[in-house]
Amino acid sequence: MLDGMLVLVGGVLLLAVVLFLLWKQAQMRSELAALRASEALFRRLTEDVSDVIWRADPNLFITYINPTDEKLRGFRADEVIGHHVFEMFTDEGIATVTNIIKQRQEKEADGTITGPVTFEIQHRCKDGRLLWAEVLSKPERDARGRITGYHGISRETTERKRLQDQIQKLAFYDPLTGLPNRRLLEDRLGQSLASSKRTGIFGALLFLDLDNFKPLNDLHGHEAGDHLLIEVARRLKAGVREVDTVARFGGDEFVVIIRELDRDLAVSHEQVATIAEKIRALLAEPYCLSVNHGGSAGQAIEHRCSASIGIRVFIGNGIDPDEILKQADLAMYQAKDAGRNTLCFFSPPDETA
Known part of the structure; x- marks a missing residue:
């Protein structure tokens, strides 16, 4: 009787174990199927996206x-x-x-x-x-x-x-010459003043106006004038260092910021005078411009053009950037009055300014 009971209990336990294993196996198959479905969904989600x-x-x-x-x-x-x-x-x-x-x-x-x-x-x-x-x-x-x-x-x-770069270029660069425009020039001038104040080293601003620009436009049209402005921009960039800034101020006016001259005012004057003279000579060389007349392309004309240059040596002592531009502009007009194709310094009352 007892043996029969033991056999019966053993059978029940064995059946329970088998049923548990079968349930566990079914659960594992279900979990594996769910995992495979999840992996398939992950692949679809990740393989079909554009990121x-x-x-x-x-x-x-x-x-x-x-x-x-x-x-x-x-x-x-x-x-x-x-x-x-x-x-x-x-x-x-x-x-x-x-x-x-x-x-x-x-x-x-x-x-x-x-x-x-x-x-x-x-x-x-x-x-x-x-x-x-x-x-x-x-x-x-x-x-x-x-x-x-x-x-x-x-x-x-x-x-x-x-598109971001294009927008920035339109906002800060002249579309004809590719030079910084007036807006970016003002920012660069502010940086130069801050650097000058920090280091105690003089900088300078050159204000240039072309002396013989309007007759070219009147005789050969605005296309010729545009070609001249592009060539002037190229020569200006060739005449200064990478750390300096060449900008188109407007029309036929250009501005050059010369950074890091010297701690001595007299030495800085000599250095910027040498740079300005180099620029004046570069701009005075003959220009060979290609223009169209009456639909015929590629007619070459030679044009001679010079520049009047006003110079303002500065150090960052709190002076307003607009005031520096005005003073350099005034010196430029003094250069024009002196006969053009020359350079003139603006001398503030306080020569350490």
Whole structure:
């Protein structure tokens, strides 16, 4: 009787174990099916979007990237996964990301938990092209808050960047000569004054007006005048350093800002006089201009043009930028009154100004 009971209990237990295993197996199959469905949904969501979705380990080696990257940059996923993210970027982009990492590390060292960051950098393409992309990067953390990796989205912004640059160029640069316009000139002059005040080194502003411009327009039309202004701009840029600024003030007037002359006023006067004389000589050389007359293209004309140059040496002692421009303009008119094709200094009452 007892043996029968034991056999019966054993059978029930065995049946229960079998039923549990069958239930567990069904549950695992259901979970696996759900996982596969989730993975399929993830692939559909990530592979059909126009943005690049990526994931990287804590050392910034790519562990996942969706096919959009191949459409944009030309690299297959197996050419990217396992490689460092820096291989995607230009040197400037690497510097940007390095700086972001440094800032994050400094904050994390102070106990600050940092979140997502967004930045815009250039990416390298397989065919050698460069494209701009806005990157959203978010850190992944373990239970203790330590960063275990990163994931994010990269969205191409090349066209947006081009339009932004075009808008900025229209706002700050002369469309004919490509030189800074009056608005940007005023900003550059303000920077020069601030730098001069900080360093105690003199700078100078040259105000130039072309002496023989109107007769060219009257005789050969505005096209000839435009060609002359473009050539004048080229010669002006060739006559100064990269740190200096050449701007078109308006019409046939140009302004040159010479930075970092000398701490001594007399020496600074000598230096800027040498630069101004070089510019005067460059602008006085004959111009060969190509103009159209009556539909016939490419007629070459020779034109001689000089410039009257007013010079204002300055140091950042609180003087208003507009006042410097007015004083240089006044010196330019004094140069015209002196016979043109010459230069004239404005001398303020206080020669240290």
